[in-house]
Amino acid sequence: MIEVKNVNKSFDGKQVLFDISANLLEGHANLIIGQSGSGKTVLMKSVAGIYRIDSGEILYDGRNISQMKSNELNLLRREIGMLFQGSALFDSLTVKDNVMFPLRMFSNKSEEEMEERARFCLERVDLLRALDLYPSEISGGMQKRAAIARAIVLNPKYLFCDEPNSGLDPKTSLLIDRLILEITHEYNITTIINTHDMNSVMEIGENIVFISKGHKSWQGNNTEIYDTGNEDLENLIFASDLYKKIKKAHQMGI
Amino acid sequence: MNAIERVGDYSRLMWKTFSKPDSWKMFGKQYVRELHKQGINSLPIVCIISVFIGAVICIQMRINTESPFLPSQLTGYATRETMILEFSSAILCLILAGKVGSNIASEIGTMRITEQIDALDIMGVNSANYLILPKILAFVTMIPCLVTFSITTGLLGGFGVALFTEMITPMEYEQGIQYSFLPYSIQYSIEKSLVFAFIVTSIASYYGYTVKGGAREVGKASTNAVVNSSVIILLFDVMLTKLLLS
Numbered sequence: 001m002i003e004v005k006n007v008n009k010s011f012d013g014k015q016v017l018f019d020i021s022a023n024l025l026e027g028h029a030n031l032i033i034g035q036s037g038s039g040k041t042v043l044m045k046s047v048a049g050i051y052r053i054d055s056g057e058i059l060y061d062g063r064n065i066s067q068m069k070s071n072e073l074n075l076l077r078r079e080i081g082m083l084f085q086g087s088a089l090f091d092s093l094t095v096k097d098n099v100m101f102p103l104r105m106f107s108n109k110s111e112e113e114m115e116e117r118a119r120f121c122l123e124r125v126d127l128l129r130a131l132d133l134y135p136s137e138i139s140g141g142m143q144k145r146a147a148i149a150r151a152i153v154l155n156p157k158y159l160f161c162d163e164p165n166s167g168l169d170p171k172t173s174l175l176i177d178r179l180i181l182e183i184t185h186e187y188n189i190t191t192i193i194n195t196h197d198m199n200s201v202m203e204i205g206e207n208i209v210f211i212s213k214g215h216k217s218w219q220g221n222n223t224e225i226y227d228t229g230n231e232d233l234e235n236l237i238f239a240s241d242l243y244k245k246i247k248k249a250h251q252m253g254i
Numbered sequence: 255m256n257a258i259e260r261v262g263d264y265s266r267l268m269w270k271t272f273s274k275p276d277s278w279k280m281f282g283k284q285y286v287r288e289l290h291k292q293g294i295n296s297l298p299i300v301c302i303i304s305v306f307i308g309a310v311i312c313i314q315m316r317i318n319t320e321s322p323f324l325p326s327q328l329t330g331y332a333t334r335e336t337m338i339l340e341f342s343s344a345i346l347c348l349i350l351a352g353k354v355g356s357n358i359a360s361e362i363g364t365m366r367i368t369e370q371i372d373a374l375d376i377m378g379v380n381s382a383n384y385l386i387l388p389k390i391l392a393f394v395t396m397i398p399c400l401v402t403f404s405i406t407t408g409l410l411g412g413f414g415v416a417l418f419t420e421m422i423t424p425m426e427y428e429q430g431i432q433y434s435f436l437p438y439s440i441q442y443s444i445e446k447s448l449v450f451a452f453i454v455t456s457i458a459s460y461y462g463y464t465v466k467g468g469a470r471e472v473g474k475a476s477t478n479a480v481v482n483s484s485v486i487i488l489l490f491d492v493m494l495t496k497l498l499l500s
């Protein structure tokens with residue numbers, strides 16, 4: 001479990017996150033939702049330790065990340081997998097080498113064992129046929145899957161996904177969402193997902209944190225989300241007619 | 255950001271860069287790749303420019319020193335001295351700042367804006383060390399070869415003039431380039447170039463690594479890298495010449 005307590009973060013005097021507290025649960029998909037620019041990416045990168053927070057605490061199973069020395073932080077980072085908004089695959093390496101990269105950097109396994117592990121992870125995301133292609137030669141959805149394979153190759157305890165389905169069609173989005181959820185349950189990972197895709201929210205929202213203009217304004221799951229009484233949240237989720245209808249149907253008990 | 259902050263920022267980045275690699279094997283791989291990219295791939299441009307500059311210097315020296323009172327060896331001598339003392343170290347590094355420097359700044363800058371550097375950091379890799387150190391070391395390793403190659407091809411360019419024109423005989427040119435030769439001047443040239451190579455690669459890496467924004471900023475970083483490293487090379491050229499030669 002990751003506990004976020006009273007986190008504040010600003011850039012050059014401009015405050016982006018205001019006093020955010022939330023519990024992110026082990027073995028579950030924890031969603032951070034909010035409008036574009038509300039601070040989701042900043043929150044995620046702060047929790048992951050890429051940005052230094054101004055005040056507050058972030059506890060990884062009780063370990064306070066801001067009090068860690070750099071070698072402790074490096075060890076923690078090997079327990080973290082991260083999927084970036086733009087995939088962030090290394091474009092000078094093939095898909096296979098991308099997935100093998102963390103292994104080559106940090107494990108003492110033999111070349112064969114590393115290759116086997118990489119193949120296993122690529123198989124898990126159904127990407128074995130793209131093994132020797134470069135990131136620029138595969139589609140956006142495949143890039144996301146390759147990035148997932150790279151993120152899970154070291155058996156992470158914590159998985160961060162920044163908009164895993166931005167720029168993907170609804171069907172591929174669903175596949176990616178389900179894949180992340182399955183992996184989360186399978187390996188009991190604490191998974192944090194940033195999204196503004198309402199399909200994902202309804203599909204995999206086990207623990208949802210809603211961020212509005214840098215403030216946490218609601219937390220709950222995907223059944224509670226229909227009756228929150230939170231105006232900002234309603235405006236975000238039920239912005240389209242389709243979701244308004246779904247909400248109505250839900251309230252009428254259909 | 256003012257100049258002093260920049261220097262501080264740059265020093266901090268270099269401090270992060272010069273540390274023990276997380277994996278020597280990966281470092282070796284990157285290093286060899288950079289040797290090839292910055293060293294071998296620069297040979298054609300070094301060759302072309304040096305041959306032509308060598309030839310031009312030879313022609314101009316001949317035209318300006320054509321007088322019965324001046325020895326005919328002067329042309330070869332002056333060509334050699336110009337190539338060794340200035341062209342093949344300082345000017346060559348200025349030219350390579352354009353090729354190698356802009357390449358490094360845009361490569362690292364693109365990795366920054368596409369979050370590839372964040373991806374390295376989150377894995378617990380020292381991204382500055384992994385990306386920058388092999389580039390600096392590879393170019394510093396290759397620069398003595400490039401300088402020597404440039405001197406050689408430059409002198410051959412001059413020899414071409416002697417061979418294919420009536421301005422000067424090959425014999426006179428040969429005598430000229432051997433006249434009063436000081437081996438120390440080669441050492442001086444290479445020592446200077448080592449400093450310049452460090453300046454080009456480290457400044458380009460700094461500008462690339464600290465890009466914020468998008469593709470436009472990457473372009474700007476690459477321009478800044480070339481302009482600033484060129485100015486600093488020229489400053490150091492004056493200082494090093496004063497220190498090493500007088």
Ligand SMILES: Nc1ncnc2c1ncn2[C@@H]1O[C@H](COP(=O)(O)OP(=O)(O)OP(=O)(O)O)[C@@H](O)[C@H]1O
Nearest residue numbers: 011012016034035036037038039040041042043196
């Ligand atoms: N490195 C940075 N330096 C300065 N300001 C930043 C930085 N990163 C983000 N911000 C600011 O923080 C705010 C929140 O940005 P953030 O990227 O977290 O939004 P987001 O919720 O992830 O949006 P999106 O859904 O579009 O990705 C924005 O106003 C942005 O300008």
Ligand SMILES: [Mg+2]
Nearest residue numbers: 040041085162
């Ligand atoms: Mg974002």
